[in-house]
Amino acid sequence: MPDPMTVASGVSAAGALVSAWQLRRRALRAEAEIQLLQAELAAERHAASHDPLTGLPNRRAFYRLAAALLTGAGGNPLIAVVLDLDDFKQVNDRYGHAAGDQVLISVAQRLAAFAGDNLVARLGGDEFAGLLVSPTVDRRWIEHASRRLCDALAAPIPLGSRTVQVTASVGLAPVHGPTQLAEALCRADAAMYQAKSVAAARPARQLVDTPHLAER
CATH class of the missing domain: 3.30.70.270 (Reverse transcriptase/Diguanylate cyclase domain)
Structure with missing residues (x-):
């Protein structure tokens, strides 16, 4: 019969791994969203300062x-x-x-x-x-x-x-x-x-x- 302490320890370790994985996913998602926002902001700044037809500064x-x-x-x-x-x-x-x-x-x-x-x-x-x-x-x-x-x-x-x-x-x-x-x-x-x-x-x-x- 498995030792209850061992089982509890295994469950706790597995839970920690899942939590770490979820945190990692959230961090990656947040980083991707930040990069997307930065790209959109850069595109908006470029559009505000450049001619859309020729690409030259306005x-x-x-x-x-x-x-x-x-x-x-x-x-x-x-x-x-x-x-x-x-x-x-x-x-x-x-x-x-x-x-x-x-x-x-x-x-x-x-x-x-x-x-x-x-x-x-x-x-x-x-x-x-x-x-x-x-x-x-x-x-x-x-x-x-x-x-x-x-x-x-x-x-x-x-x-x-x-x-x-x-x-x-x-x-x-x-x-x-x-x-x-x-x-x-x-x-x-x-x-x-x-x-x-x-x-x-x-x-x-x-x-x-x-x-x-x-x-x-």
Whole structure:
């Protein structure tokens, strides 16, 4: 006949194991719930600070991140960039808003590639901005950078069975100090509109639409 003390001891040990197992399950469940909440919070923060179409920082995030960059620039020259697509309405009117979205995504990717590790953002619509570290604020360098950026943005963009080519007006202006971002963006915006008015004075611009070679 089993010793009652031994049986009681076995039951107690088994109960302790079950309790430990249950506590472990609860701890794992709580840890998973915390991780899920943290992921949801991170996603909400990202959504609040980024453009949902292009994934770039939005207007509010751009000004916040730019302010942080300006205070920690370490004396490096910074250039404010503003760009706006020319006659972007033609894309939406001719191909639809889905095609227009694809053009905006392509422009965002090209701007980000041009800027490298520098800050770029979509301010809204077809307007983008950036803050670039530059080796100099020489006018020649700014003009050269403007041409390079315009050329990069003007490369053909695939849209299904066709490609389109759009152009952008670009304005660049040096930022002279941590508190001068707004003033620099205004000057870059003015330079961008000047470039747009010069382009508008030329012969009428048409959206370049080319079938893929496979269709020819």
